[in-house]
Amino acid sequence: MNHYSILRIAAKLLIPYILLYGLYVQFHGDFGPGGGFQAGVIFASGIILYGLVFGPEAARRVAPAGIVDRLIAVGVxxxxxxxxxxxxxxxxxxxxxxxxxxxxxxxxxxxxxxxxGVGITVSAVMVTIFFAFAARERTE
Amino acid sequence: MTTMLGLYNYWIVIFLMMTGFYVVIAQGNLVKKVIGLNLFQISVFLLYLTMGKVDGGTTPIQPDKSFFSGDPGNPIYSHPLPSVLILTAIVVGVATTALALALIVRIHEAYGTIEEDEILVQDRES
Amino acid sequence: MTEPIATRLIVILLLALLGWTEVTIARMRQLWAAVMLTGIFSFLGAGWMLILDAPDVAFTEAAVGAGIATFLMLATLGLTTREAKSPTAFKPLPLVVVIATGIVLVYGTLDMPHYGDRQAHIHTYPEPSYITKSNAEIQLPNIVTAILASYRGYDTLGETTVILTAGVGVILLLRNERRKPRDGVDPTAESTT
Incomplete structure (x- = not known):
């Protein structure tokens, strides 16, 4: 995706706000619409967007397998x-x-x-699923 | 006529559910079946939520007294319980969809196809 | 029926689009387009959920249905195939089954409370309602969160465990990292593909 500079710049601008919004939804869920389930998905979608635009390897450095795998269990x-x-x-x-x-x-x-706890598990599972699909190679 | 106006939401939702059901049972492609299950699932969510809606009701979120100083009056709230059930069901639904899709990827690696009838033919031959 | 006319028009438009999108998906063989339309279907559904006074559910559906689920299906298509095989012959049996089931369900709704009826069972039971109870006991503005995490805490614990299980299942199915051989013997040497 190195040629798509508009995508890369737009993603770089958007990702911090997506992550921040995820945290807002998580911790403001008692007062407004929101909660762990939504926050987990939104937070994970920030990391997934990073992985889609900059490649799974770059995203793996942000969210290493060893940590994310453990976070799935930590949430529960x-x-x-x-x-x-x-x-x-x-x-x-x-x-x-x-x-x-x-x-x-x-x-x-x-x-x-x-x-x-719900937010941690949901976001870790979503990120894990993304990496599992992204790392798989097509077979004929 | 009152019956029609009162029940139209269920009938629309049943139409959506049945179309999703048709996709599940009539299509041979496994990805298409998962899409059908998803459509069916969203329709069921809508069925639950239409039951929680009340005339003149509002979102079951109350203004916090420390932030909101005006008089909220005595609003009617739509029922919060369907929202709770469906909220968890959506995220569980996408997790199980991911599991189904992972199985499809493995089936494609093993059989080279994701068409149901071709898989059955290969199974019978072996 | 105390909704304003504009709301009713929006609902009719949303429902028409929902039905149209779904019928289009059912007739389509291009899987990429079908997946994108499923995302649109999720978005339209989320729109109706907002009108049904469930904003929590609406934006979960928008984030999950239109975001993550669409991405996962596209990833699956990238790993498998883009187009469904064209049907060999039209089979009437599924259509008959679906129409019969639909008629039974519509017959079942004739006894259901009408849309928005304040005297329906769901709005009169339990008494005192969750709203009154959570006002006294939990005092959180968002009643949905209060029920989700407190009154139905066991349920949510179970749902979280289901998500954990699904995540572990996907890891087991798709991740092909071989274990490092222990003492010179690879325990997974024969079982891995």
């Missing part, structure tokens, strides 16, 4: 870990009321952590 662990933290604090699994000094703050904290 953050989610389940929030549930277990509630158990350790004396509540039930995924009971956020006991996480903070009062139940409303506990709910807010729990929802934030759970959405973070």
């Amino acid at each position: 662990l953050v989610y389940a870990g929030t549930g277990v933290a509630g158990m350790l604090k004396g509540g039930q699994f995924l009971d956020y009321n006991v996480l903070a000094h009062d139940s409303t703050h506990g709910q807010h904290l729990g929802i934030l952590l759970v959405e973070l």
